[in-house]
Amino acid sequence: MGTRTGLKMTRNGCAFGQVSRTMIEDMRSDIKEIKTGIEGLGTKQVELFNHQSNRLPLWATILFTLLSSLVVGLIVLSLK
Numbered sequence: 001m002g003t004r005t006g007l008k009m010t011r012n013g014c015a016f017g018q019v020s021r022t023m024i025e026d027m028r029s030d031i032k033e034i035k036t037g038i039e040g041l042g043t044k045q046v047e048l049f050n051h052q053s054n055r056l057p058l059w060a061t062i063l064f065t066l067l068s069s070l071v072v073g074l075i076v077l078s079l080k
Contacts, residue, residue: 056064
């Protein structure tokens with residue numbers, strides 16, 4: 001077809017354009033993989049939060065809080 005800036009032109013454009021196009025497609029696929037990985041992390045994070053929040057029943061959490069407060073109060077009274 002001809003030359004432009006020293007690069008041989010083909011039907012699909014110059015060689016530099018073909019290389020650039022290939023690099024862009026590779027970057028697009030890499031970005032797609034990264035986005036998929038990030039979405040997977042978000043899902044995993046929600047699962048971990050749910051697991052963390054369901055470790056103890058409510059009554060056990062309240063009992064633990066009351067006993068901890070009692071112990072802290074006794075320590076403070078003993079220091080006075």
